[in-house]
Amino acid sequence: MKHTFKSALLASALAVTAAMPAFAEQVTLSMWHQHPEWKDRTQAILDAFEAEHPNIKIDLEEIAGTNYSARLNTALAAGEAPDLFGLPAGPETLAAAEAGYAMELTGKLDTSSLRDAAADAINQNGSVWGVPILGTYSVGLYYHRNIFEDLGLTPPSSQAEFMEMCATMKEQGVTPLIVPASDGIVPSFMYMMLAASVMGVDGFAELRRGERKFTDPDLLEAAKFLQKIGDCMQPGALSTPYVEGKALAALGQGAMMPGGSADYAGYQEINPNVDLGVVPFPGVGDNAPATVTGLEYIYLVNSDSEHSDEALTFLQWMMSETAQQMVVDTITMTTNKNVVPAENRILTEFVEAARSKDMRVFYELPETGNVWAVAQQNTAALFLGEMTPEDFAAALQDAVVPSAQ
Template sequence: MFKKSTTALMASAIALSAALPAFAQDVTLTMWHNHPEWKDRAQAILDAFEAENPGIKIDLEEIAGTNYSARLNTALAAGEAPDLFGLPAGNETLAAGNAGYAMDLTGKLDLSSLRATPGEAVVQDGKTWGVPILGAYSVGLYYHRNIFADLGMTPPTNQAEFLEMCAEMKAQGVTPLIVPASDGIVPSFMYMMLTASVLGTEGFAELRRGERKFTDPDLVAAADFLQDIGECMQPGALSTPYVEGKALAALGQGAMMPGGSADYAGYQEINPAVDLGVVPFPGVGDNAPATVTGLEYIYLVNSDTEHADAALTFLQWMLGDTAQQMVVDSITMSTSKNVAPEGNRILDEFVQASRSGDMRVFYELPETGNVWSVAQQNTAALFLGEISPEDFAAKLQDAVVIAE
């Protein structure tokens, strides 16, 4: 990707903030964000920051996810990137840091408020290049509670229930599943959840060590189930972009849709009356249903910024309790161990769903980072029957990188 040669923070964070300079004149930080559907909620958090830090203004630009990477790549190459920009935790963040695009944040911020998994995810090769200021997510299966009530059905928990329900819904003229599949991202999340049901966290660790393979029969069964799910998706799913698919899902054009905890805000923006529930994605065979969990984009500081101190002040505030309570109450799951959602039923359901079985997303880890992109490139061929589940699994296994 890269080519260039709170109410109060914890005591140590307060000390760190006190060491940063006061801003006698206004400083404006530019920030790119890839969730336009969060605009009002994200801006409310930035307004709270500016109220507590009147010398710093955040100029937020919202860029749709489908355009974000291309815009950012171009801006970085041209030396015109914003002061603050987000990237997925994992290989892309490490590449940005190693290419010199991002400031090394190691030791410059107090990260003690982070839960263990996010804290682990932001450290790569001993360095911290970015921090998760806008939360984490879990991915499961959304369903329209009103549609299920009208049909007299309950959400499926395993492969047989799902495929049987799919057939029954289609017989009654109901589209079972909305999947925006044009770029392969949502189908790849579906595959991750299916593998999570087979592997669990222990099995995933074994796969990363080379002790399990995607070509093992029980994991080929996950690819086989994914191929079968294609029959349950809306017509034209393979040409449906994310924004259009999200609108179809929010407006009840299908009974279910795979989605993350951060998607709910967008569904509400499209349809304030939407009545959704969340369950883990049905398990392969008799395996328990599962979810996957990862970080929303982590935020990096442009190495060319003229306002490094202001950027650090902003990131430290965003890691604090005030900001993270706003994140978890209005947008998605927080990465902070100090806050919990207050009256957010959807996030509570995601927490419950993740207890059935949960696994980290492929792209945040060096061994499986390449698997993510290979899955995206091949899900359409799997749905179309152009490759077999065995061939799909073999392509993914070839992309695994096992440390020597």
């Protein structure tokens, strides 16, 4: 009797086990990201993915932006790079692809939800090697609303207004502009916005075709204005690294700071009570103020990854409306054309700012990718007076690779 009962139990258990679906193998994907200030917000999005895909875990490592490129280049060369890694859309992505470091994604992902500019930016000679999963950004001019209110001022929109405001603030003991300039990145963004105010989208296309030059008299004024802005920056700006400058800006040590839509999350992490507004960067001369827009790093799949299918699943989910709503509500602007911010005043102000004049960033395009590096290398010399605006503009022009007519 006991034997019969045990046999029945065993048979029942085996039947139940056979009817149950086999558990999918647990896979861990390593992912490198270059925004430590976003860590909690990014992890919340990854947690939502893992909740929907319990067999896939994302092992996120945050690396400060100043160290990211060096570590990634070393890891790629050594065959020790993560499954998923980010690079700027444009020449750097294409170089990684040509070196065999990245898996081609053409036709493997549905990118129909992307905004036109994002879809255009990831198209590398007809191939797709990476996709935007953590947003796009616009760069403009942040200002402390409380400081401006206390001074009875409104944000500047022109070169004359900016320089006059700079003098007024300095007279009252207020630092007009915080710029972390040690690596030349933020000053290069400033120059791009000044150039955008002069040439706009059509002029930028002409420059890429060789029909316009940075040395043209009207564009030369952008370099001259940038040099003058050096007098408005905080003491020691040229030795101020990004992280330190961001803290100074968030804590109100200056009234204004150039920055991107993605920077706001970091400002809030440093100072939860920060009260900022955003406007386009003042225009050169009588030109309208401008912003520049680009993608956050696009994500590539390591060609040596043993889990490429899972990596594709992750990238596809990250482009979904669910993921991109979290991106736009908590971090930065989205590349999904079907998603809008729920309640995010700063991102709404960036959208409004970009309606004045907006231009794509230099480094996403093959004709001007080298210009970005040259600008970074020479802004300090321009501010110090070791390089004239004419020489600065000439150096940038020498880096342009005009497209075929």
